Amino acid sequence: MHTAEFAADPHGAYDKMRAAGPAAPVELAPGVEATLVVDYQAARSVLQNPTDFVRDPRRWKALNEGLIALDNPVLPMMAYRPNTLFTDGAVHLRFRKAVTDSLARLNVGRIRRDVEPIAAFLIDQFSERGRADLLNDYAKLLPLLLFNRLFGCPAGIGDRLTSAMSAMFDGRDALKASDEITACLMELIKLKRRDPGDDVTSWLIQHPAGLADEELKDQLVVLMGAGIEPERNLIGNALLLLLSRGPSSRGAGMLPEEALDHVLWHNPPIANYATHYPVRDVDLGGVRVEANTPLVISFGGANNDPALGAARQSLSKGAHLAWGAGPHSCPAKSPATVIALTGIEAVLNALPDLALDVPAEELQWRPGPFHRALATLPVRFTPTPGTRVAALHSPAQAPRTTAEPTLVPAAPFVQQETKPAKKGFWSTFLDIFRV
Template sequence: MTTSFPDDASLTPPPGCPAHGLGAQGLGANGLRRLYGPEAEADPAGLYEKLRAEHGEVAPVLLHGDLPAWLVLGHSANLTAMRTPSRFSRDSRRWTAFQEGRITPDSPLMPVIAWQPLCVFADGEEHRRLRGAVTESLNRFDRRGIRRYVTRFADQLIQDFGSTGRADLVAQFAEHLPMLVMTQVVGMPEEYGPRLVEAARDLMKGTETAIESNDYVVATLRRMMERKRVAPGADLVSWLMQHGAGLTDDEVLEHLRVVLLAANETTVNLIADTLKLVLTDRRFRAHLSGGHMTLPDALDQVLWDSAPMSLVAGRWATGDTELGGQQIRAGDMLLLGLAAGNVDPVVRPDLSQPLYGNRSHLAFGSGPHECPGQDIGRAIAETGIDILLTRLPDLRLALPEGELTWTSAWLSQHLVELPVSFTPPTKPGEETAIAEGNAPTTPPAAPAPLPAEPAEPPATAAAIPRQRRGWWSVLTGRFRR
């Protein structure tokens, strides 16, 4: 069946369409399925399969405000949309809904699709200029240096909770490690790390202080740019400012912010999901510990099964075209279904078969907008998980697997917590002291004082009026289930 959107948003499916005449929750007045709200977010994978059964590789759906869009479900169709910018542009200003004034300033879609002077919204020569600066700057980093940062911070985090024999590997490990490493990549003093971790967590959780946390991130980056202009170093801030592409200060700032937050968000999910699989799948853990599967192979399996971002919004048709059997009109919006494409029966007829080492998944995208920092993200996840499993080899889940919960949204899913128990590790040199009854009693050193500027992010949501909503909350409409 072929469907096309009419000029207005009140599309009525033709008789015979699976959505025709349906009035259940989760469906718009026109019978199309919504990608937002409790019904869709409670079981996004189930929704994708219903849409695949009804429409095939590309399905008509509704976004917030019941605005029509196309969800790309097929693996091949996703690659086509990603790799042909001449047909499917990244410039959101092409969207018909924008041009017709149907997007209000407070729309939940705005943080995702509002055009900005970033490489992620650019095509052609402008994209090559901006993307080249980011890619070439990131590629200057020594991967061994990245791994040294990961080792240092992973050891610190494990030391913080190791003596208790219990931990939440989401809140105490996965949500901290990527941002701590990225502060070093950006070129910030180490003492900025804890504050940026808290700000990033606040953004991800969508609290009432998320806007202030975002302001803190921006103020911190501006301060670093001022410092690096006077005293440049071997870091991302300096290299972007010095790049021959001639980025403006605003372009440098916005790309730094995107790299910092996007790398943190996706790598947190990758670490958490991999650790969850290790703790809940005995065969997976046995293959990993027995040497039948390397940790990089394990990460690829997780990237197939649990893409850090379920959807990417979006692409916009440059003209009337066809994709996956659907007639796409100029100005229509496409959503890249990364999670759905990764379980496409055409490429994965048997989901139980492992795909260790197969990197043809969609988790990092493809084409000119493929994730430029994927190697750094993988290095952080791989090294951090390896250190954790080496230091705490008897990690075990501290509750039944069925009690694990996720926060869900139209863009992604996030593991809420991963409580574990383990045997506290013994510090080097303590074995003899403990055996002789002389365990060390010196308290840990006080943490180094944090810099006075920029101002700290808000400590609690109580300080902010309740009516103020964080941009991440607006972005995802996230809720707990």
């Protein structure tokens, strides 16, 4: 599942697996074996049975026996952290309550108000060129900057966090990036304990669950990990769908909301994840799964299970498994949908003649066992002056910048004669909007 061949045709692989049963043995990364559930009903039964299938990876037999190298690339996505994703029972309920209560304070209006200026800022960076990579120039950066806003990051921490998150998701020195993310979040928590604001970090700190700093850090890690990578893939995959059927028809009349729903059913941004560990040997529709071995849910495979057939038409709109199911279902599906929809509408409205710059079948998909993610999304459009930022505020508040910011950490202040460090995206955005 870590090969380019799998990334190019995952649904073909799911079909072959499904022919042998509801689940099949797979290799997530070199030396990492697991069982992948590709049957819809079997997947739902696992997700909704926290008694027999638990989420705590400290049960992982092969890892405990030293058979998995500690630098294996899938460990950051699978190793234990004390957060809502990797815990069970009362501990999970405590963490989840803090997370869901904090996210519930993000209403639709607030999210749209935060997304729109970020979208405008990013579009201004490429609108005059007439060409862009909507994945790396837009869909990737929008959730990175938005989470800085939602978490209340000041300029310095936000620049470092943006750079480190980008490096980790792109596989560039992931261990160093992970350490930098930890350092940034611990600084942010310390800051917000001293000076709370109207942001998710402060709300988590103030929650009656009384989370310690390490617990707070790990809830923020899972919120970012579960929000940034899937969000960029959701935006990118939906834009591909809308553009691949011709710019004049916008997906043969498909609305952005419909495109998002189609992607969640057919090409969910996180295609395979929600790792469970059976507490005992189990028989899953004739497939034997050993206790304490990884059992991964294929959201992409299960959603496209032919056994659903005509029955899928009678299922509710949200019956797909892209958000999971059961006690660990995604607590942020409403905010995530609003973010994606607002981001998609912003770029389509700003660049009305947007079109793919290469045939859809020539686009490359990023290898990886967990995501369904484009490598690039090249587009062309009529060049337009970058006026979207100016339209969102008065000139007296923030003159338009002509800088081309890059994803680099903010450098520490040094009292010497030297050229000022180039600002990162987040501090440049803050300079413009004074937020």
